[in-house]
Amino acid sequence: MKWKLALLLSFLAIPSVSAIGDLTIYAEASYKSQDSAPILVEHFHGAGGDEHFTDLKKLDSEGEISLINWWTEPGENNQWPSDDAYSRAMFHEIETFPSNVVNGEIVNTITPREIQNDISIDSNIQLIGSTEVELINITATWTNPANLQSLTQIHLFIIEKNAEDSSGRITHNLLRDWAPSSSFIFTNNSTNYWNSTITRDHLSGAGINLNDASHANEYEIMIVMIGAFEGEEGVRTLSLQRNDMPTKWQSATSSDYLAPALLLISLIVIICFVVKAEYNREKGLPRLEGNWISKDTIEYRITAGNSLKISEFKLDDNWKASSGIKRERLSAGEIKSGEMKLTGAGILQIKLSVDVEDLGEWTLDLNLPDNSSND
Numbered sequence: 001m002k003w004k005l006a007l008l009l010s011f012l013a014i015p016s017v018s019a020i021g022d023l024t025i026y027a028e029a030s031y032k033s034q035d036s037a038p039i040l041v042e043h044f045h046g047a048g049g050d051e052h053f054t055d056l057k058k059l060d061s062e063g064e065i066s067l068i069n070w071w072t073e074p075g076e077n078n079q080w081p082s083d084d085a086y087s088r089a090m091f092h093e094i095e096t097f098p099s100n101v102v103n104g105e106i107v108n109t110i111t112p113r114e115i116q117n118d119i120s121i122d123s124n125i126q127l128i129g130s131t132e133v134e135l136i137n138i139t140a141t142w143t144n145p146a147n148l149q150s151l152t153q154i155h156l157f158i159i160e161k162n163a164e165d166s167s168g169r170i171t172h173n174l175l176r177d178w179a180p181s182s183s184f185i186f187t188n189n190s191t192n193y194w195n196s197t198i199t200r201d202h203l204s205g206a207g208i209n210l211n212d213a214s215h216a217n218e219y220e221i222m223i224v225m226i227g228a229f230e231g232e233e234g235v236r237t238l239s240l241q242r243n244d245m246p247t248k249w250q251s252a253t254s255s256d257y258l259a260p261a262l263l264l265i266s267l268i269v270i271i272c273f274v275v276k277a278e279y280n281r282e283k284g285l286p287r288l289e290g291n292w293i294s295k296d297t298i299e300y301r302i303t304a305g306n307s308l309k310i311s312e313f314k315l316d317d318n319w320k321a322s323s324g325i326k327r328e329r330l331s332a333g334e335i336k337s338g339e340m341k342l343t344g345a346g347i348l349q350i351k352l353s354v355d356v357e358d359l360g361e362w363t364l365d366l367n368l369p370d371n372s373s374n375d
Contacts, residue, residue, distance in 0.1 A: 046097025152227025319344030
């Protein structure tokens with residue numbers, strides 16, 4: 001029905017934060033850029049690498065490295081995400097597992113150290129939903145201190161600190177989701193306002209379940225810029241920002257959202273008026289229907305919504321009628337039917353002008369296919 005379509009289209013006009021329904025910001029936190037960070041170690045898990053991984057886990061827990069655990073261990077019962085892991089491994093040309101990558105290089109020995117963040121990236125994380133978290137909205141802001149090479153990317157990593165599968169296996173810093181992006185400005189002194197929104201379906205596919213954000217800090221978000229400034233060779237980590245996801249206990253006060261809430265309420269009120277008007281129009285407009293009942297006779301039906309007055313009846317030039325539809329008034333809900341003898345050829349087109357109470361003047365159309373047996 002048209003009014004249902006109007007309802008759908010109207011709600012699509014609401015900003016994305018309210019597009020799923022009665023959405024709430026469960027948790028939000030802003031993070032200032034870290035001046036430095038432990039070196040990024042991308043670990044590609046593999047069969048028989050548990051002892052080596054235990055050492056990495058200890059270094060990460062002690063704040064000596066920033067560890068990402070890409071799960072590449074084979075197995076029919078593997079329930080942890082591996083598609084991104086194998087894609088990343090192919091990018092680094094890794095052929096044997098386990099393997100470690102630091103600054104784009106495969107390394108056998110990990111030397112913990114701090115890196116200076118050459119680019120200061122401030123960020124904000126919002127967990128948004130209705131009955132549970134359905135969206136993660138991440139924004140980041142920074143100013144380029146120099147021209148960036150075109151190969152530079154922002155990598156968004158979502159990590160589960162201690163992931164457990166249905167078999168009871170537990171692993172540390174499991175990579176749940178990875179999204180590289182080059183959608184920002186590369187030129188010197190340019191300020192970037194970067195954004196990434198992760199939807200409910202994407203979260204579900206990655207095995208990320210935040211519920212009501214009470215324990216969202218079981219996940220971490222890393223925003224890592226990997227690339228180089230113009231004139232440099234190779235790639236490196238230009239900035240690494242690592243933070244826990246905010247919990248609902250960190251949510252901002254309700255006054256922070258008063259203006260957006262008022263805007264949303266205003267939009268909903270407008271939408272209600274639009275939908276009500278469309279519903280009233282559809283309910284109030286009449287219908288003209290008909291069909292052939294013999295080679296030269298049709299049966300027609302006029303069903304009134306609101307009360308109306310029939311003002312004019314017209315046929316196209318290829319047809320003539322022995323009698324038309326009389327000018328008269330119909331009450332709301334009244335049905336007028338009748339038969340009409342016709343002569344002519346081709347598609348039959350009838351136009352009926354009506355004046356509908358509260359809705360004004362309308363023209364009803366009835367088109368019937370050529371009656372091949374009609375003389």
